Amino acid sequence: MSKIKEKALGAAEKKAAYGPDLDLSSFKHKAGKHAYKADLAGIPEAEKAGMADAGMILSGEKRTGSYIQMDHSPVHCSVREEGVEILPTMEALKKYKGLKDYWWKAVDVGADKYTARTELDFHNGYFIRAAKGVKSLFPVQACLYLSEEDISQNVHNIVIVEENAELHIITGCTTAPHLERALHIGVSEFYIKRGATLTFTMIHNWGEEVAVRPRTAVWVEEGGTYLSNYVCMKPARSLQMAPAIRLMGEGAVTRLNTILVARKGSEMDVGGSVHLEAAGTRAEIISRTISTGGNIIARGLLVGYEPGVRAHLECNGLMLAESGNIRAIPELDGRVAGVEMSHEAAVGKISQEEIEYLMARGISEAEATALIVRGFLNVEMEGLPAELKQEIDRVIAESGKSLM
Amino acid sequence: MSLEINNLSVEVGDHEVLHDINMEIRTGETHVLFGKNGSGKTSLLMAIMGFSRYRITKGSIVFKGTDITRLPINERAALGIGMSFQRPPTIRGLKTRDLVELLSRDNGGETESHAKSLNFSEFLDREINHGLSGGEIKKSELLQLMAQNPDLILLDEPESGVDLENIALIGKVIKKLLQKNLRRLRTKSGLIITHTGLILNYLEADRGYLLLDGGMKCHGNPREMFNTICNLGYEECARCQR
Numbered sequence: 001m002s003k004i005k006e007k008a009l010g011a012a013e014k015k016a017a018y019g020p021d022l023d024l025s026s027f028k029h030k031a032g033k034h035a036y037k038a039d040l041a042g043i044p045e046a047e048k049a050g051m052a053d054a055g056m057i058l059s060g061e062k063r064t065g066s067y068i069q070m071d072h073s074p075v076h077c078s079v080r081e082e083g084v085e086i087l088p089t090m091e092a093l094k095k096y097k098g099l100k101d102y103w104w105k106a107v108d109v110g111a112d113k114y115t116a117r118t119e120l121d122f123h124n125g126y127f128i129r130a131a132k133g134v135k136s137l138f139p140v141q142a143c144l145y146l147s148e149e150d151i152s153q154n155v156h157n158i159v160i161v162e163e164n165a166e167l168h169i170i171t172g173c174t175t176a177p178h179l180e181r182a183l184h185i186g187v188s189e190f191y192i193k194r195g196a197t198l199t200f201t202m203i204h205n206w207g208e209e210v211a212v213r214p215r216t217a218v219w220v221e222e223g224g225t226y227l228s229n230y231v232c233m234k235p236a237r238s239l240q241m242a243p244a245i246r247l248m249g250e251g252a253v254t255r256l257n258t259i260l261v262a263r264k265g266s267e268m269d270v271g272g273s274v275h276l277e278a279a280g281t282r283a284e285i286i287s288r289t290i291s292t293g294g295n296i297i298a299r300g301l302l303v304g305y306e307p308g309v310r311a312h313l314e315c316n317g318l319m320l321a322e323s324g325n326i327r328a329i330p331e332l333d334g335r336v337a338g339v340e341m342s343h344e345a346a347v348g349k350i351s352q353e354e355i356e357y358l359m360a361r362g363i364s365e366a367e368a369t370a371l372i373v374r375g376f377l378n379v380e381m382e383g384l385p386a387e388l389k390q391e392i393d394r395v396i397a398e399s400g401k402s403l404m
Numbered sequence: 405m406s407l408e409i410n411n412l413s414v415e416v417g418d419h420e421v422l423h424d425i426n427m428e429i430r431t432g433e434t435h436v437l438f439g440k441n442g443s444g445k446t447s448l449l450m451a452i453m454g455f456s457r458y459r460i461t462k463g464s465i466v467f468k469g470t471d472i473t474r475l476p477i478n479e480r481a482a483l484g485i486g487m488s489f490q491r492p493p494t495i496r497g498l499k500t501r502d503l504v505e506l507l508s509r510d511n512g513g514e515t516e517s518h519a520k521s522l523n524f525s526e527f528l529d530r531e532i533n534h535g536l537s538g539g540e541i542k543k544s545e546l547l548q549l550m551a552q553n554p555d556l557i558l559l560d561e562p563e564s565g566v567d568l569e570n571i572a573l574i575g576k577v578i579k580k581l582l583q584k585n586l587r588r589l590r591t592k593s594g595l596i597i598t599h600t601g602l603i604l605n606y607l608e609a610d611r612g613y614l615l616l617d618g619g620m621k622c623h624g625n626p627r628e629m630f631n632t633i634c635n636l637g638y639e640e641c642a643r644c645q646r
Contacts (some may be wrong), residue, residue, distance in 0.1 A: 361481060
């Protein structure tokens with residue numbers, strides 16, 4: 001038995017550090033097969049709308065490539081640009097002989113029962129690599145789709161951005177309209193080499209009873225940049241994630257933006273940690289959370305290991321209902337003198353003063369509230385192509401309407 | 405008649421801040437409110453605009469013949485009342501440009517040229533009132549009023565925190581908003597709070613009032629009143645009991 005397997009077996013029952021514990025045996029291991037479609041247009045109509053809501057463009061236009069997986073089956077995989085490679089992870093493992101420099105390197109397989117489960121019961125995922133110096137113009141899109149009731153989908157994704165390459169990925173995770181309950185576990189290991197940039201935009205659009213446990217870790221080398229934008233406007237029953245970013249090389253930069261909404265009945269425990277391990281590294285974590293009755297824990301952790309590193313953390317929460325709860329937990333951990341790290345956190349309801357100020361301009365109370373909420377969610381997403389920014393704005397505006 | 409206030413009393417919390425106020429502003433007229441800090445001037449403007457914190461306990465406010473005493477703020481605005489705030493809130497994520505364009509939907513959308521006339525162009529893409537200086541805030545307020553184009557303009561200390569050059573600029577814009585160039589056909593009216601009286605150098609006002617401890621103590625020619633206040637103080641001005 002391999003060391004990895006052994007470790008996974010050892011952690012099979014290990015509870016996660018955060019978030020409600022899930023009974024994995026209550027989810028089905030096996031799922032029905034979906035047919036592979038060589039052409040994106042072949043994706044069934046019924047599934048297209050949900051995928052589009054999660055940011056997918058199913059004509060494939062303005063996309064460098066596409067990967068679509070339904071339940072356990074990769075149903076489409078294509079690339080339009082030289083120098084970018086997209087494969088189902090299982091194929092990549094074969095092609096690259098186990099991906100030994102990348103497979104369970106950034107994420108610890110023994111971290112908890114969810115990582116362990118992904119190893120022991122592995123359902124593909126995407127492998128995306130941008131070759132050295134390649135600067136892709138359009139984003140690669142990846143969609144992980146759940147359609148079968150009560151299954152668990154355990155994917156393992158690997159992204160490698162080679163030296164001085166530039167890659168945008170937009171990933172949409174979503175569920176079929178009829179689906180009520182399922183589990184999505186996504187292990188993602190991203191490797192950003194010297195001088196490379198990865199912009200990773202993730203849009204989640206879940207069914208009401210879905211449980212979600214992403215396990216993401218990112219290694220950023222010298223001069224590399226990792227920009228992450230996470231938008232979850234259609235919340236799951238239970239979501240817990242805490243991507244861990246290591247800025248390992250001099251001058252590496254990261255910025256994590258999170259925008260999410262928790263409706264009544266949702267438990268969302270989200271956050272991120274950044275380890276500033278090298279000189280001149282910089283980080284920013286920004287989260288804007290809204291509770292319309294659900295419970296949110298918004299975490300953020302910055303750890304500074306070198307003098308002169310700079311980092312800032314912002315957790316702002318808006319309560320739109322009488323029930324629900326938002327806990328902001330910003331943490332700063334300076335391991336050496338001379339780190340510059342700061343945080344701000346604010347949780348509250350919309351200020352009556354702001355609403356009335358806008359009303360004095362002739363705007364109705366409902367419209368004023370909507371303007372303030374949209375403003376609250378309007379995070380400047382640096383480094384995002386205009387087209388992706390529009391996509392995110394559209395998702396927020398669409399979902400924002402139903403919040404009021 | 406533009407505005408009629410009859411026996412108005414207003415409370416904030418448990419405290420009565422205005423007692424039995426009466427005033428009338430005829431269409432086309434500009435009136436000025438004087439008074440010490442805390443005398444109730446801002447409260448009067450906020451009550452006319454309809455802010456929930458300013459609870460009307462007695463009396464009525466009539467605007468263009470309609471009793472607006474119980475109307476929500478936005479309906480008062482829709483009827484044609486607009487206000488420039490002294491300390492407006494910051495609204496994060498909402499750009500001044502976007503709000504002004506929204507307000508000028510029916511007024512031809514002249515955002516850029518209006519901003520230019522106020523030397524405000526470079527601030528258009530800032531979030532509403534975020535990180536603006538006192539003078540810039542006044543300009544932002546006026547820009548919003550230009551888009552709104554109200555018939556009754558309530559100005560709360562439009563010149564406070566503004567440097568001398570910009571006071572001239574702001575004075576010019578207010579003069580235009582109040583149609584001071586028109587004499588007979590003027591439809592715009594104004595009610596202005598001023599401490600420094602500087603704004604009076606840029607526009608003619610028809611009547612002044614002195615508020616003291618929430619009560620209306622005097623009214624008269626605004627220039628004369630301002631001179632009395634400057635030379636002899638608020639109490640002396642109140643003593644003449646006109």
